[in-house]
Structures are given as structure tokens and as C-alpha cells.
Amino acid sequence: DAKTTQPPSMDCAEGRAANLPCNHSTISGNEYVYWYRQIHSQGPQYIIHGLKNNETNEMASLIITEDRKSSTLILPHATLRDTAVYYCIVRAYSGGGADGLTFGKGTHLIIQP
Amino acid sequence: NAGVTQTPKFQVLKTGQSMTLQCAQDMNHEYMSWYRQDPGMGLRLIHYSVGAGITDQGEVPNGYNVSRSTTEDFPLRLLSAAPSQTSVYFCASSRLAGSRNEQFFGPGTRLTVL
Numbered sequence: 211d212a213k214t215t216q217p218p219s220m221d222c223a224e225g226r227a228a229n230l231p232c233n234h235s236t237i238s239g240n241e242y243v244y245w246y247r248q249i250h251s252q253g254p255q256y257i258i259h260g261l262k263n264n265e266t267n268e269m270a271s272l273i274i275t276e277d278r279k280s281s282t283l284i285l286p287h288a289t290l291r292d293t294a295v296y297y298c299i300v301r302a303y304s305g306g307g308a309d310g311l312t313f314g315k316g317t318h319l320i321i322q323p
Numbered sequence: 324n325a326g327v328t329q330t331p332k333f334q335v336l337k338t339g340q341s342m343t344l345q346c347a348q349d350m351n352h353e354y355m356s357w358y359r360q361d362p363g364m365g366l367r368l369i370h371y372s373v374g375a376g377i378t379d380q381g382e383v384p385n386g387y388n389v390s391r392s393t394t395e396d397f398p399l400r401l402l403s404a405a406p407s408q409t410s411v412y413f414c415a416s417s418r419l420a421g422s423r424n425e426q427f428f429g430p431g432t433r434l435t436v437l
Contacts, residue, residue: 246426253327253413253428254366297365310356310381311426313365 214298219318228285230317232298235279241302243274244311245283247294254297254313257283293321324349327429329414335435336404344399344432346414352427353419355397359383359410360431366413372397373419404436 215233222228234243244259258265258272260281265272271284285292297316330345348355356371358381368381372391386408388400397416401408411433417426 251411251431253415253431254426255428256425259425310358310368310371311366313358313367315363315365 214300214314216296216298216314216317218315219320221320221322222285222288224290224321224323225287228288228292228319228321230283230285230296230298230319231280232283233280234298234300237278237300238302241300243272243278243281244299244301245270245272246297246299246311246313248297248316249291249294257296288319288321290321290323292319294319326350327414327416327427329412329429329432331432332430333433335437336401337437338405340404342401342404344401344412344414344434346397346399346429347395348397348414348416348427349395350416350427351394352416353394354426355391355414355416356381356426357387357389357397357399358413358415359408360413361410369399369412401434404434406436408434409436410434 245257246254248254260272274281295316327348357369358366370389372378414429415426
């Protein structure tokens with residue numbers, strides 16, 4: 211799986227959009243970009259994933275650059291409950307494979323009141 | 324659905340003791356896995372299984388055994404606990420098919436080995 215680079219921490223004001231960047235310059239054509247988050251002491255939670263098109267769901271939006279070497283996770287209206295560590299993970303779809311998710315240290319997002 | 328459940332939530336062991344961490348899921352997922360998370364670190368894969376009767380090693384398998392006799396259960400056994408195994412352990416499950424591959428995580432077991 212390709213390696214990802216994320217800033218170690220970010221602050222965002224409550225009610226504003228939180229934009230979390232991720233670099234994955236060695237991503238392969240068959241690799242997806244996944245985002246998970248881990249709220250303090252809990253198990254990680256899936257947020258969103260994409261291949262090359264921008265994606266949106268009820269939690270967030272994912273913007274992937276045209277060359278796919280970087281992406282941005284957007285939480286449109288951050289709340290205090292969004293304070294967490296956010297992990298950007300690049301992984302090939304492998305329906306029969308199961309090598310797990312490679313978690314780096316992620317970005318600790320702190321939402322300020 | 325209960326999702327992924329783990330027991331116990333907390334455990335303290337002495338060096339050399341053995342124990343089993345329990346994990347169960349009720350989503351009929353083929354894939355199950357165990358991770359450990361040390362302070363300030365991301366999760367690291369210990370063992371995984373793609374179905375009943377099939378298990379394989381992840382990144383940090385030493386000191387741990389697993390078995391998968393049913394689809395629902397995937398216990399993790401510590402054979403002879405060591406202080407280096409003090410960590411938070413997470414179990415996860417997912418379907419194998421489909422690009423979503425969303426993994427569902429349990430609440431974790433916090434293990435301290437003295």
C-alpha cells in the first residue's frame with residue numbers, strides 16, 4: 211500500500227469547515243483513499259473513501275486531486291464531537307485479500323469552541 | 324445489530340499468565356482481524372481471518388494465537404503475557420467483496436501486563 215503523509219495536528223473553530231490534507235504521491239492506479247477517525251479511546255470509525263472522483267456522504271466530503279497524489283477530507287460544519295484523530299489510508303481493493311489497514315499517526319483535529 | 328463486541332473491556336495480567344480476548348460480530352462478515360494500539364501510535368495488525376478455518380499473520384503476530392471456528396467469533400490468545408504486550412486491542416470485521424471494504428471496529432480491550 212502507498213504511504214501517506216498527514217500533518218500531526220490541526221485546529222478548527224466550531225461551525226467552520228475543517229479541511230484535512232493528505233499526501234499520497236506514490237498511489238497506484240488501483241488504490242483507493244480511505245478516511246477513518248478515532249475519537250478518544252474508541253475504535254476507529256469509517257468516514258468515506260474514493261478512487262478518483264470526489265465523494266460526499268452524510269459525514270464528510272472527499273476531494274481527490276486530478277493526479278491523485280493528494281486528497282482533502284472536508285467536514286463542512288465542524289462540531290466539538292468531531293475532535294478526533296483522522297487517518298488517511300491508501301489501500302488497493304482486494305476482494306479476496308485481507309492485509310488489513312495500515313494506520314499511520316494521523317492528524318489530531320481539535321475543534322475549538 | 325450489536326456490531327462488533329469485545330470482552331473484557333479492561334484486564335490486568337501478571338507476566339507469564341495466559342488469557343483470551345474475545346471478539347464477536349453479528350453482521351455475517353467474512354473478514355475479521357485484531358490490531359493493537361500503543362500510546363501515540365496508529366493501529367498495527369496482529370492476525371486476521373478471511374473465513375472460518377482460515378487465519379493468517381499480520382505485522383506483529385509474535386506472542387499471539389488466533390483461531391476461527393465460526394464466522395461470528397475470532398478470539399485472540401496471549402500464551403505467556405509480557406509487559407511489551409501492554410496495549411489497547413481492537414477487533415474489526417468487514418465484508419470481503421466490494422470496494423467499500425469498510426471495517427467495523429469494536430470498543431477495544433485495555434490490557435496491562437505487570
